[in-house]
Amino acid sequence: MRHTLFLFRHMWRAELKSKHGLAGLLLFAVATVYAVYQVVQGRPDPETWNAMAWVILLFTAFNGVSRSLEEDRPEVLAYLRTTVHPIHYMVARMMHHVAILAGLACAVAAFMGLLLGWATLDGARLAAFVGGMALTALALGTTLTLLSLIAARAGAGFGLTAILGLPLILPIVLVSTSLGDDLIHGVIVADTAIHFAFLGVLALGSGTLGVVLFPYLWRAS
Amino acid sequence: MIRHNEPTSLAVKAIRAFGLVLLAYAVAMTFLVPLGPGLDKVDVMRSQITDEGGQYELRITGLGTHFSTSHPTVFIAANNILDGKQTVLAATQIKVADDTHLQCKVRLPKVVPAMSWSVYVNGAGDGTVSYANGFYATGLEALPKSGLKDDRDVLSNLKEADLPFHFPFQPNIMESIRNLMLHVPMWFTMFLLMGISFAQSLRVLRLGGNPDRDRRAVAAVKVGLWFGVLGLLTGSLWARWTWGAWWVDDPQLNGAFVTVMVYAGYLVLRGSIQEPKLRERLAAVYNLFGFLLLVVLLMVLPRFTESLHPGKGGNPAFSSYDLDSALRVVFYPAVIGWMILGTWMYAVALKVERLQANIHEARMRQGTWRTQGMLPAFLLPAQATQGGQLEALFFANGKMPVVLGVAIIIGAGLTVWWVLHLRRLRQLHSVWDALPSSERPSEAELHASATTPLQDADITKP
Numbered sequence: 001m002r003h004t005l006f007l008f009r010h011m012w013r014a015e016l017k018s019k020h021g022l023a024g025l026l027l028f029a030v031a032t033v034y035a036v037y038q039v040v041q042g043r044p045d046p047e048t049w050n051a052m053a054w055v056i057l058l059f060t061a062f063n064g065v066s067r068s069l070e071e072d073r074p075e076v077l078a079y080l081r082t083t084v085h086p087i088h089y090m091v092a093r094m095m096h097h098v099a100i101l102a103g104l105a106c107a108v109a110a111f112m113g114l115l116l117g118w119a120t121l122d123g124a125r126l127a128a129f130v131g132g133m134a135l136t137a138l139a140l141g142t143t144l145t146l147l148s149l150i151a152a153r154a155g156a157g158f159g160l161t162a163i164l165g166l167p168l169i170l171p172i173v174l175v176s177t178s179l180g181d182d183l184i185h186g187v188i189v190a191d192t193a194i195h196f197a198f199l200g201v202l203a204l205g206s207g208t209l210g211v212v213l214f215p216y217l218w219r220a221s
Numbered sequence: 222m223i224r225h226n227e228p229t230s231l232a233v234k235a236i237r238a239f240g241l242v243l244l245a246y247a248v249a250m251t252f253l254v255p256l257g258p259g260l261d262k263v264d265v266m267r268s269q270i271t272d273e274g275g276q277y278e279l280r281i282t283g284l285g286t287h288f289s290t291s292h293p294t295v296f297i298a299a300n301n302i303l304d305g306k307q308t309v310l311a312a313t314q315i316k317v318a319d320d321t322h323l324q325c326k327v328r329l330p331k332v333v334p335a336m337s338w339s340v341y342v343n344g345a346g347d348g349t350v351s352y353a354n355g356f357y358a359t360g361l362e363a364l365p366k367s368g369l370k371d372d373r374d375v376l377s378n379l380k381e382a383d384l385p386f387h388f389p390f391q392p393n394i395m396e397s398i399r400n401l402m403l404h405v406p407m408w409f410t411m412f413l414l415m416g417i418s419f420a421q422s423l424r425v426l427r428l429g430g431n432p433d434r435d436r437r438a439v440a441a442v443k444v445g446l447w448f449g450v451l452g453l454l455t456g457s458l459w460a461r462w463t464w465g466a467w468w469v470d471d472p473q474l475n476g477a478f479v480t481v482m483v484y485a486g487y488l489v490l491r492g493s494i495q496e497p498k499l500r501e502r503l504a505a506v507y508n509l510f511g512f513l514l515l516v517v518l519l520m521v522l523p524r525f526t527e528s529l530h531p532g533k534g535g536n537p538a539f540s541s542y543d544l545d546s547a548l549r550v551v552f553y554p555a556v557i558g559w560m561i562l563g564t565w566m567y568a569v570a571l572k573v574e575r576l577q578a579n580i581h582e583a584r585m586r587q588g589t590w591r592t593q594g595m596l597p598a599f600l601l602p603a604q605a606t607q608g609g610q611l612e613a614l615f616f617a618n619g620k621m622p623v624v625l626g627v628a629i630i631i632g633a634g635l636t637v638w639w640v641l642h643l644r645r646l647r648q649l650h651s652v653w654d655a656l657p658s659s660e661r662p663s664e665a666e667l668h669a670s671a672t673t674p675l676q677d678a679d680i681t682k683p
Binding site: 143146147150153154155156160163164166167168170171174202205206209210213216217219 | 426472475476479482483486489490493494499502503505506507509510511513514517518
């Protein structure tokens with residue numbers, strides 16, 4: 001745990017050292033929301049709003065996980081291999097991605113609210129919606145981390161992550177959108193618990209799989 | 222190098238022959254076993270509502286029935302809207318037009334126990350056939366206490382069914398129930414092949430070292446993907462004439478589509494890595510990740526949600542209610558037969574992979590390596606089908622043309638696969654034979670399939 005947290009802190013320091021990294025992601029999210037705002041001209045109907053929110057989150061998430069890492073440099077990778085346990089590394093990387101994606105989810109939600117309104121959401125349902133977005137970020141982060149690392153090892157970037165990742169995250173998106181749909185149509189928050197449970201199970205399952213499988217990626221061939 | 226020209230053992234040949242026999246049996250039964258009688262349609266021809274109640278004239282269309290010889294009696298039944306208790310009512314003035322058409326009259330009081338009535342026709346030979354919720358008592362009022370007299374004595378002298386071996390009639394599905402023997406085994410076979418691929422990928426990661434394990438994994442995926450695409454196409458055709466759309470948003474269908482996409486992604490991933498060792502391992506990791514998630518997504522999640530597709534969310538496929546014994550005696554042999562065919566195709570695909578690898582390696586030795594046109598992994602005839610005539614054609618004859626369409630898709634798909642692979646195999650063999658014998662590895666070399674154990678097997682240590 002100590003090692004993992006150390007790596008996590010290290011990843012954040014590296015992240016903050018290059019300021020354009022996070023700012024670029026934020027800019028992408030804001031620009032996408034703004035483009036949608038321009039296209040729909042004002043307040044879209046709730047169903048469209050819901051679909052937009054998740055699609056924007058999805059694309060932002062793909063951007064968030066498939067950026068170049070410092071380990072792409074062979075000398076850094078070689079150094080880490082000799083010093084770092086792969087499972088510690090993987091857990092730290094997942095935490096890092098989940099933190100970024102959760103932040104992006106909140107940012108997307110905030111900008112959606114600012115520019116496009118909250119559809120029919122208010123009070124507890126709004127809180128549940130933002131919570132659902134954060135939980136989706138958790139599930140997306142754990143699933144996409146392994147795939148982005150596979151793509152990075154294959155020497156192909158964003159395109160391969162999307163090809164490998166999109167089918168696998170489709171179920172997460174289906175659960176999330178139906179959660180959003182329920183909340184928008186006024187289902188009481190307690191009745192949407194099953195969606196949260198599914199998202200949690202998916203996050204846990206893909207996270208475990210990622211941690212179990214990652215050591216095989218870590219090895220030098 | 223690995224031996225690619227291993228002779229097939231007698232046991233394997235026997236199993237394959239057995240599989241072909243099962244398939245021949247299943248396909249023959251699929252098309253030859255008659256469909257049991259059933260009701261296709263119930264129309265209200267005329268209705269007359271007065272203060273006393275309503276009188277309805279029903280026209281009943283059967284399929285495979287023998288109204289003109291069976292002396293049918295007609296009765297309708299409804300479940301009380303409050304306690305679900307059934308009320309039965311006999312119809313009067315039954316006029317038989319021909320074997321599949323009859324007309325009758327139903328008289329109902331102003332207040333009925335429920336609005337929706339199921340229609341039953343009983344006759345000698347055909348037994349009782351029904352149409353659930355076939356008749357809606359428009360203009361009347363449904364109340365739990367209607368006081369409508371229950372005609373129980375109608376049920377006391379029903380005639381027994383006397384039918385040859387037949388498939389059960391299901392409204393709307395009708396003849397296309399035969400697709401059970403064609404469409405469903407595609408997915409079973411795909412799961413078997415993906416399971417083989419999963420096991421081989423697991424071995425790649427656990428044991429490593431031997432490129433043949435990776436070749437097994439990819440050969441299984443390629444064949445499995447072929448079955449998956451055939452499953453999608455046949456399912457789509459079947460859905461069009463039972464649910465009314467080529468594709469519906471449904472957890473089971475989404476899962477099937479995702480499966481095919483994930484394995485297509487697997488092939489894309491393989492294509493984008495040049496270094497064989499790295500490719501082997503990355504592909505194996507992705508394969509395991511994909512397969513395990515798919516088991517969750519396809520077999521666990523759909524059971525918790527509502528679905529049109531049988532077998533999911535309160536829509537059972539394998540209960541005694543749905544899959545009757547006549548279907549079972551054909552369905553199970555069909556599944557086993559298709560699976561044996563699938564593994565046979567896997568063996569052929571593996572042979573192609575091995576031969577390709579061997580030729581590649583021999584050429585590398587020779588120093589005259591050149592790229593050769595690879596077959597695309599899947600090439601399927603596109604389905605361009607539109608128009609009202611086709612509509613009518615596929616609805617004709619109890620949807621039997623849908624079964625034919627499904628059989629043609631599968632037959633064509635598998636024929637294309639076999640033609641392509643056998644041609645490829647012959648081509649590769651001729652390339653192999655044309656290699657100068659000095660470059661060709663010796664028999665001994667082929668036997669020694671390199672199984673170098675992993676150097677850094679203890680990967681969990683930092």
